[in-house]
Amino acid sequence: xxxxxxxxxxxxxxxxxxxxxxxxxxxxxxxxxxxxxxxxxxxxxxxxxxxxxxxxxxxxxxxxxxxxxxxxxxxxxxxxxxxxxxxxxxxxxxxxxxxxxxxxxxxxxxxxxxxxxxxxxxxxxxxxxxxxxxxxxxxxxxxxxxxxxxxxxxxxxxxxxxxxxxxxxxxxxxxxxxxxxxxxxxxxxxxxxxxxxxxxxxxxxxxxxxxxxxxxxxxxxxxxxxxxxxxxxxxxxxxxxxxxxxxxxxxxxxxxxxxxxxxxxxxxxxxxxxxxxxxxxxxxxxxxxxxxxxxxxxxxxxxxxxxxxxxxxxxxxxxxxxxxxxxxxxxxxxxxxxxxxxxxxxxxxxxxxxxxxxxxxxxxxxxxxxxxxxxxxxxxxxxxxxxxxxxxxxxxxxxxxxxxxxxxxxxxxxxxxxxxxxxxxxxxxxxxxxxxxxx
Amino acid sequence: xxxxxxxxxxxxxxxxxxxxxxxxxxxxxxxxxxxxxxxxxxxxxxxxxxxxxxxxxxxxxxxxxxxxxxxxxxxxxxxxxxxxxxxxxxxxxxxxxxxxxxxxxxxxxxxxxxxxxxxxxxxxxxxxxxxxxxxxxxxxxxxxxxxxxxxxxxxxxxxxxxxxxxxxxxxxxxxxxxxxxxxxxxxxxxxxxxxxxxxxxxxxxxxxxxxxxxxxxxxxxxxxxxxxxxxxxxxxxxxxxxxxxxxxxxxxxxxxxxxxxxxxxxxxxxxxxxxxxxxxxxxxxxxxxxxxxxxxxxxxxxxxxxxxxxxxxxxxxxxxxxxxxxxxxxxxxxxxxxxxxxxxxxxxxxxxxxxxxxxxxxxxxxxxxxxxxxxxxxxxxxxxxxxxxxxxxxxxxxxxxxxxxxxxxxxxxxxxxxxxxxxxxxxxxxxxxxxxxxx
Numbered sequence: 001x002x003x004x005x006x007x008x009x010x011x012x013x014x015x016x017x018x019x020x021x022x023x024x025x026x027x028x029x030x031x032x033x034x035x036x037x038x039x040x041x042x043x044x045x046x047x048x049x050x051x052x053x054x055x056x057x058x059x060x061x062x063x064x065x066x067x068x069x070x071x072x073x074x075x076x077x078x079x080x081x082x083x084x085x086x087x088x089x090x091x092x093x094x095x096x097x098x099x100x101x102x103x104x105x106x107x108x109x110x111x112x113x114x115x116x117x118x119x120x121x122x123x124x125x126x127x128x129x130x131x132x133x134x135x136x137x138x139x140x141x142x143x144x145x146x147x148x149x150x151x152x153x154x155x156x157x158x159x160x161x162x163x164x165x166x167x168x169x170x171x172x173x174x175x176x177x178x179x180x181x182x183x184x185x186x187x188x189x190x191x192x193x194x195x196x197x198x199x200x201x202x203x204x205x206x207x208x209x210x211x212x213x214x215x216x217x218x219x220x221x222x223x224x225x226x227x228x229x230x231x232x233x234x235x236x237x238x239x240x241x242x243x244x245x246x247x248x249x250x251x252x253x254x255x256x257x258x259x260x261x262x263x264x265x266x267x268x269x270x271x272x273x274x275x276x277x278x279x280x281x282x283x284x285x286x287x288x289x290x291x292x293x294x295x296x297x298x299x300x301x302x303x304x305x306x307x308x309x310x311x312x313x314x315x316x317x318x319x320x321x322x323x324x325x326x327x328x329x330x331x332x333x334x335x336x337x338x339x340x341x342x343x344x345x346x347x348x349x350x351x352x353x354x355x356x357x358x359x360x361x362x363x364x365x366x367x368x369x370x371x372x373x374x375x376x377x378x379x380x381x382x383x384x385x386x387x388x389x390x391x392x393x394x395x396x397x398x399x400x401x402x403x404x405x406x407x408x409x410x411x412x413x414x415x416x417x418x419x420x421x422x423x424x425x426x427x428x429x430x431x432x433x434x435x436x437x438x439x
Numbered sequence: 440x441x442x443x444x445x446x447x448x449x450x451x452x453x454x455x456x457x458x459x460x461x462x463x464x465x466x467x468x469x470x471x472x473x474x475x476x477x478x479x480x481x482x483x484x485x486x487x488x489x490x491x492x493x494x495x496x497x498x499x500x501x502x503x504x505x506x507x508x509x510x511x512x513x514x515x516x517x518x519x520x521x522x523x524x525x526x527x528x529x530x531x532x533x534x535x536x537x538x539x540x541x542x543x544x545x546x547x548x549x550x551x552x553x554x555x556x557x558x559x560x561x562x563x564x565x566x567x568x569x570x571x572x573x574x575x576x577x578x579x580x581x582x583x584x585x586x587x588x589x590x591x592x593x594x595x596x597x598x599x600x601x602x603x604x605x606x607x608x609x610x611x612x613x614x615x616x617x618x619x620x621x622x623x624x625x626x627x628x629x630x631x632x633x634x635x636x637x638x639x640x641x642x643x644x645x646x647x648x649x650x651x652x653x654x655x656x657x658x659x660x661x662x663x664x665x666x667x668x669x670x671x672x673x674x675x676x677x678x679x680x681x682x683x684x685x686x687x688x689x690x691x692x693x694x695x696x697x698x699x700x701x702x703x704x705x706x707x708x709x710x711x712x713x714x715x716x717x718x719x720x721x722x723x724x725x726x727x728x729x730x731x732x733x734x735x736x737x738x739x740x741x742x743x744x745x746x747x748x749x750x751x752x753x754x755x756x757x758x759x760x761x762x763x764x765x766x767x768x769x770x771x772x773x774x775x776x777x778x779x780x781x782x783x784x785x786x787x788x789x790x791x792x793x794x795x796x797x798x799x800x801x802x803x804x805x806x807x808x809x810x811x812x813x814x815x816x817x818x819x820x821x822x823x824x825x826x827x828x829x830x831x832x833x834x835x836x837x838x839x840x841x842x843x844x845x846x847x848x849x850x851x852x853x854x855x856x857x858x859x860x861x862x863x864x865x866x867x868x869x870x871x872x873x874x875x876x877x878x
Contacts, residue, residue, distance in 0.1 A: 005506075007569060009560035030560070033556055033559060035510070035511060035514065035515065035555070036541075039511045040511060041508060041509065041510045042508055042509040043508050043556075044506050044507060044571075047507060047509050050509070068486060069446070069480060069481055069482050069483050069485075070480065070486050070489070071480045071481075072480060073512060073576055073593065074475075074478055074578065075474065075475070075478075092538075094535065094537065096533065098533065099530045099580045102475075106513075113474060113480070116474070117472055120448075121446075121448035122448075130446060132446060137511075137512055137576070139513065141537050143538070153537075154511045154512065154513055
């Protein structure tokens with residue numbers, strides 16, 4: 001993409017009302033624009049990151065055997081009356097009346113709707129196990145939306161729902177998501193720690209939050225350092241195999257959010273492994289048995305002919321929140337430092353003297369070669385000052401910067417800078433693409 | 440995807456309340472489920488088609504130089520008070536109050552919001568031309584939603600918005616979208632005819648609807664047959680070049696919807712070229728000048744230093760509606776006949792005797808080869824009867840069917856059926872992939 005044709009409204013100043021670094025940087029880099037309290041437009045740069053995260057989540061859900069569909073944003077209130085949550089949910093639920101005065105709502109979550117889809121079609125244990133997911137916008141009418149996309153009102157969530165005949169089956173489904181989550185977050189460059197969690201208003205017995213550590217985290221968290229050093233299960237994991245080992249390998253170590261914290265258990269960890277930090281919740285998984293299937297009569301016939309309520313779990317990932325979460329974890333004093341996998345572009349190409357025939361030609365050719373090699377490139381072909389170009393490129397944090405100017409051209413070289421390490425090397429044109437190609 | 444692990448709730452009977460063939464087929468094939476009047480869940484098969492259409496639209500918008508972002512579904516009422524449309528829009532606009540009693544609405548379209556984004560950042564003609572688009576769910580509270588996804592209340596629309604300094608510039612932007620639309624619809628296997636249209640509530644002077652012909656179309660349309668036989672501009676079109684020839688080549692021929700129909704002009708066409716038919720609107724483009732930029736004060740500085748309201752246009756494609764539209768245009772008595780480009784899977788592989796060791800092995804190997812070749816395959820590994828498998832595969836309309844059974848295996852062959860032509864050939868295993876690989 002040529003910057004002269006792109007829409008990248010960066011600004012020099014941090015807006016006064018942004019309290020945390022990710023919010024500041026997302027506004028400064030023109031990733032989002034607020035349209036109302038907790039409601040954002042995803043500007044082109046931000047939208048690219050959002051799509052990359054969404055795609056990683058999709059691939060890891062698919063790998064774990066979940067099947068994608070899409071439920072609508074608006075729902076009928078009647079379904080929520082069946083589950084009993086319509087009155088319970090409180091003011092966070094955005095309640096709406098349509099022109100025929102029917103009670104509707106903007107879905108804050110989808111347990112009721114997916115249970116209704118399920119019971120309409122699935123009648124036999126032979127159709128199980130099943131895990132259905134979607135990535136759809138939700139609305140929760142927070143009293144005080146804040147921290148940019150970290151606590152917005154309209155937000156993008158991936159929510160998966162598992163259906164099994166037995167409790168053991170439901171546990172297997174839970175383990176699959178547990179492992180898929182670790183892989184997904186790892187692919188985004190994050191170390192997410194599963195922490196035993198309170199089950200809250202969704203209810204149920206088994207539940208973990210996935211927390212990334214960041215100074216600006218919303219809550220205090222406590223864990224064994226061993227968990228931070230552990231590799232994810234890996235993309236070659238056999239999801240049809242026994243996953244209990246992968247889960248127990250982690251759950252044997254202490255990890256808890258503030259609400260679930262046990263001082264004595266934490267004190268029993270060797271002192272050099274006690275991590276006390278702030279954390280950001282990026283995922284949450286629940287096993288809640290028959291909490292919804294019973295009142296909503298989602299029953300299946302078992303092998304013995306008996307009809308039983310289906311065992312369910314739900315599994316959320318905060319897709320739009322992750323954009324902020326990744327920035328909290330990946331930035332320096334000059335701006336964002338994107339992990340390769342979610343960077344809006346992989347390379348930033350800087351033309352030091354736009355308008356100069358030789359520079360334009362060399363840049364144009366390299367730009368075409370990069371695009372032909374499938375490397376997403378933002379080509380700064382503007383006539384801004386060199387200093388402004390460098391600062392902007394650092395600010396938006398693309399993994400690689402390629403700088404072409406008259407001096408380098410005389411020597412036939414390109415300056416290649418790695419945004420994360422700051423390392424700069426001069427390379428002949430022919431070696432540039434190999435250098436910046438992702439492993 | 441193995442059917443035994445998929446979620447494909449097909450049904451034998453056409454539901455009584457479905458009035459048109461696409462709605463019937465979408466319900467029978469388990470593509471969508473209605474969750475309320477005009478509100479649908481996109482089940483896995485339907486969602487795959489929706490995503491393919493969305494991706495074609497994205498690629499053709501990008502090719503024409505438009506830039507993708509994402510605006511939220513909910514908007515502040517105040518923006519619509521600025522443009523004057525808040526009171527004008529009527530009951531089709533879903534009006535909402537949040538917990539702080541602020542007036543909001545579920546966006547039926549986005550002229551106001553994009554104008555607000557634009558005026559926040561763009562101050563100079565040097566930042567123009569600009570075309571920003573998104574693909575987002577909209578809500579229009581129709582009195583009588585009907586025809587399935589063809590006239591739903593919650594629907595997915597691609598809407599692009601162009602910004603130019605001058606009327607001439609705006610015309611160039613309009614021409615780009617005109618050509619991009621023809622390419623996009625052509626890629627979906629559709630012949631869309633641009634018809635001069637009434638500008639309606641969006642206002643403005645220059646406007647075309649893009650109409651596909653189908654017996655169940657919502658309105659009568661009239662055109663010169665020449666338009667139906669014309670090739671699209673083509674994917675190698677230079678969007679930076681002069682596109683007026685491409686546009687005039689088409690607009691010189693008569694084409695009009697009922698509202699704009701001119702009997703005398705139509706009668707002047709040679710009789711064998713007079714087409715009088717029913718049509719479905721799948722796209723609509725408008726040039727509306729300063730209708731929104733003036734009241735909302737979206738002004739840019741021109742080369743002479745004067746501030747002038749920006750010239751705008753908007754360009755819609757009914758993405759979710761197209762799923763129904765394509766089925767209306769592409770089906771036979773046995774079910775859907777998907778064009779390759781939007782088919783949910785490219786190949787359906789039928790195991791005639793699931794459980795038979797040789798059949799399972801041969802099917803499993805071919806399935807893996809197809810997936811490795813990047814060919815999306817639905818593998819029917821269920822133990823349903825052969826007749827049921829054939830009927831289901833015809834119903835869901837994948838372009839190719841591969842049938843493997845004990846008899847064929849003895850001869851080392853696979854039966855390959857083309858869903859559209861009905862042609863069946865027997866091929867050795869080694870030749871199957873080449874046969875079904877898209878050109």
